Amino acid sequence: xxxxxxxxxxxxxxxxxxxxxxxxxxxxSLGMIEDLEVKDGKVRFTxxxxxxxCPLKDEIRASALAAVEALDGVSAVEINMGAKVPVGQSxxxxxxxxxxxxxxxxxxxxxKSTVAVNLAVTLAEKGARVGLLDADIYGPNIxxxxxxxxxxxxxxxxxxxxxxxxVKVISIGFMVKPEQAxxxxxxxxxxxxxxxxxxxxxxxxxYLVVDLPPGTGDVQLSLSQxxxxxxxxxxxxxxxxSLDDALRGINMFQELKVxxxxxxxxxxxLETPAGERLDIFGSGGxxxxxxxxxxxxxxxxxxxxxxxxxxxTGMPVVLSHPDSPVSRELVExxxxxxxxxxxxAVKE
Numbered sequence: 001x002x003x004x005x006x007x008x009x010x011x012x013x014x015x016x017x018x019x020x021x022x023x024x025x026x027x028x029s030l031g032m033i034e035d036l037e038v039k040d041g042k043v044r045f046t047x048x049x050x051x052x053x054c055p056l057k058d059e060i061r062a063s064a065l066a067a068v069e070a071l072d073g074v075s076a077v078e079i080n081m082g083a084k085v086p087v088g089q090s091x092x093x094x095x096x097x098x099x100x101x102x103x104x105x106x107x108x109x110x111x112k113s114t115v116a117v118n119l120a121v122t123l124a125e126k127g128a129r130v131g132l133l134d135a136d137i138y139g140p141n142i143x144x145x146x147x148x149x150x151x152x153x154x155x156x157x158x159x160x161x162x163x164x165x166x167v168k169v170i171s172i173g174f175m176v177k178p179e180q181a182x183x184x185x186x187x188x189x190x191x192x193x194x195x196x197x198x199x200x201x202x203x204x205x206x207y208l209v210v211d212l213p214p215g216t217g218d219v220q221l222s223l224s225q226x227x228x229x230x231x232x233x234x235x236x237x238x239x240x241x242s243l244d245d246a247l248r249g250i251n252m253f254q255e256l257k258v259x260x261x262x263x264x265x266x267x268x269x270l271e272t273p274a275g276e277r278l279d280i281f282g283s284g285g286x287x288x289x290x291x292x293x294x295x296x297x298x299x300x301x302x303x304x305x306x307x308x309x310x311x312x313t314g315m316p317v318v319l320s321h322p323d324s325p326v327s328r329e330l331v332e333x334x335x336x337x338x339x340x341x342x343x344x345a346v347k348e
Contacts, residue, residue: 006073008038011045014067020049021056022339023346027064030346034082041075043068050342051206052083052127055335083127085206086345088230094197097131097205099341102223102232102258106245108139108214111266112235114307115333116211117145119233121316122334124166128206131161131168133196135223136213137189140173147314150174158201165319168203170196190222197226207341215248224256230341231261234295238265238285250293261340262298263290264333270303271325296340299333302326 016028027033027047036045047064049057061079068077088099103116116132124130134142143149146167151174152160161168172192202208208227213219223229232253236246246263253260265286270278280303290297301307304326310317318327 006038006041006071008036010071011036011038011043011068014071015064018060018063018067020060023050023343025346027060031084035080041073042078043074043076044078044080046080046082048082048084050084050086050345051338052085053123053335053338054083054342055332055339057081085128086342088341088345089228091228094227096202097197097208097227099206099230099345100208100210100227101261101337101341102210102212102220102229102253103235104212104220104232104249104253105214105235106247106249107242110235110237110242110246111301111307112214113141113145113211114311115233115235115264115266115301115330116209117142117311118316118318118327118330119334119337120167120207120209121146121165122318122331123207123209123338125318128338129204130166131170131202131205131208133208133210134169134171134173135193135196135210135219137172137192137219138213140171141311142169142171142211143173144314145311145316155201159199160201164314165316168205170200189218193219193222194226207338214245220252220256224258229256229258230344231259231337233261233264233298233337234289235264235266236286236289237267238279238282240282240285242281243285243289246289247293250289250295259340259344260295261337262296263287263293264299264301265297266301267303268300296336298336299329301329301333 012028015033016026018027032048034046085098089097103112105112120130120132134140146164146169148162148164151162161170234246234249236242263286267281270280287297306321307317310320318330321327
């Protein structure tokens, strides 16, 4: 029998006791509940998560369902799952870019671009609107890794980015010959970064992933002056010399007052066909760096030839071999980063 007590207020009160485990607040105060309807014992509503890449999506849905089903008079519950990514970017001239995630390393050759590409593609695959800015002016590899060889043209005095695997992308690689060496001083780099942001029609983006050049130089400073960065990710290898360089990257973000989402250790180990793990570059360095600096450690990426093949052919490994250990690790890293973006936005 349907009780008279079943109404919108009762449902909202029940949902107000369900918390998002990562954000530490209830679904109602976070504004996650929309289009609530209560009629003849049937309850219908939309549950908008703060990211389509939420790793706890099923857990949150199950908790919301259980809370509503426990109410007297409920005969059926229909939950439509959606996502509304919060805005972290506060610079008014770039409000169309909700959140900016910078991928950095202290030195080259550690797989920073690989992490950036697979992060961007993973977020897009899960339904987010994603852009990828190749800020590595001297070594622009992103077009090759995404399988994009040209821009999208121009519209109303704006450059249209290229698009690969659902990700909008801009790179100096679209504008110069592959063999051309760019010998640019700081002011030219600063101008290029500003143009990549202001003169490109990005549309509405939930996330702009920025692949920074190695080191701590002009591009990093220009980016932080042009956009508000929601957070940075440091990519390193396990060996000590890589960690020394990665520490400089962490110090750079801290000096620029950019939150650090975490350390990613790439090429952590090689698993042989016999199941043996070979620590080619040492082991545990990324975790030691995280512990030493108080920065979260968010993943170890194993060595897999398919990562290199995917980068060379423009088919990122998370798409070409989605069930491989390396892809599962990359997806988990992407989910952790997306969660940190949401946590950062809620704090603000």
